Amino acid sequence: MSQDPEFVGQTEGITPVAPPQWRRLDGVMGIFWEARGARGANGYYLSNHPRISLFFNDVSSIRISNDPGAARQPGRPMARVLYIPAGMPMWTRFTADHAFSHLDIHLHRDRLLKMLVPALGRSAALEVLARPVETAETRVIDTLAGLLLDEIRAPSRHPLHAETLVAGMVTGLLDLGNAEPDRAGAQLTKRQMRKLVACFRAGGGHGLSVSDMSRAVGLSESWFSHLFKNTTGTTPLQWQLRQRVELAQGLLSGSGLSVADVAGRLGFSDQAHLTKVFRHVTGETPAAWRRTHDAARPALDRPRGPV
Template sequence: MSYWHSMNWHTEGIRVVAPVKWRRFDGLVSVFWEAESQAGAKGYYLADDPRIMIFFNDVSSRIQMSNRNGGLSHYRPMTRAVYVPAGVPMWTSSRSMHRFSHLNLHMHKDRLLRFLSPSVGNSAALTALRRPVEIQDLGAIETLAGLLVDEISNPSKHAVYAESLVGSIVAGLLDIPEQDGEKANGRLTQAQMNRLVSRIDGLGDCRMSVAEMAAAVGLSESWFSNVFKQTTGKTPLQWQLGKRIDLAKKLLLEGDLTVADIAAQLGFSDQAHLTKVFRQVVGQTPAAWRRMQQTR
């Protein structure tokens, strides 16, 4: 398939700092960028076909993204890997000056269907292509992306090698439903859990309503609560509470914030509330736990 991606885009305050490296394959275009972004830099991107962005450094504290044009309330931290379905717009905004490198994979929809359908069925493949994905913990995807960048930069093998790397990245990143979807086994997929973890880790207080969590993975609130308990052994609010206590531990160790300051930052009603919950989960008060960690 002779293919070249079509995308409307505009950037301000972003400049390329090294020659762009790219290769064109069967229904695929792989592009590796190295760039520098100024504080306040902005970008707008809209592609006719699905695409994947993989960052080789953590930009979550520096770049914000949104799929809605408007105020900053719509923005969220940019994760290290993003799958953007065809026709979904993206706006970005940089908080500070920084350098970054990322791999862009532009893929013709029919090419992806030919790759996925024999294994998962046409319906499941179409469902996966419509679902956006955002993950922060890349795992093996980062290794695959690095191998693909090496092959783009210095081609040494048959094109099937690079195409197979793209296929593995797609299979590892996309939220592909099992059989008839999540209801087949009553559990969330790993991609859905990754999406939830990424979304809640991007919040300052690790707090989302059950309705917001359900919407993030494309399920009804009632069904989500059921399969979430089957997947994690906890209710959504119990799981969130554990994430907030983990964040409280991090704040206790990394800074000089008082327990009252941490309670306010994480949305507890007061210091006593945080202390009570912390003791229930950890077995010690925050102050005692901090002292114990500092003496190790």
């Protein structure tokens, strides 16, 4: 009963009563099954990707287990809607003859991450995808599943419509936590700030986008920007300018490089650009800062080279 080479479905005593109907979308495949299971029938299912399974009728005569040692034990009652993480095995057993219909939605992990990471951040999104969900509260999910089934059986709209229905089922079913994080006083951790500094310095002082910075610490761009402002009192751009000026100061005081050479090394467009940023941050030009700094150092410690 499998249309996907990355999905294993082995059944005994379960017989389809109609050909499966399926549709492949962007990172999604939906399959509608109608089948009958005899008392004692069983199944084993394992997928390399997450999936949602929704039953359109009563499933009280089906038992489910995810424990290999309990595969032939009674298990727990089957829920009408399940989210099964990638790599989680599932065994089922029928306690009575039962006719049923259900919709399987196979979800590519990368497609789910693309959907969830902007709102949750990568680390939180990965945690969400690892948590199984079983529920009988299906009113909203039933509605979306019915609309999706119409688009599987007889597509009438752009594929984006069906993909949006799947997204609604995903966000309605998965355990996403609080709808809105507590923003009051929240800050980046010291470890996250050290990681940002390390990423910035590894780039040789060249600018990082907010997207690059948020991805480095596993947060969405909007939440990262909020935490960053709480933590540093500045925007990511303002912080980077100060970091670049500190790097420039290190080169000006510790080498014989000219101001133009320093500008080139740190990715400024030219000497004038570095001078403008340097003056904005420190209140003086790089040349003036170097003269003041060098005057305060012993003569033997001063670098040799052009100014």
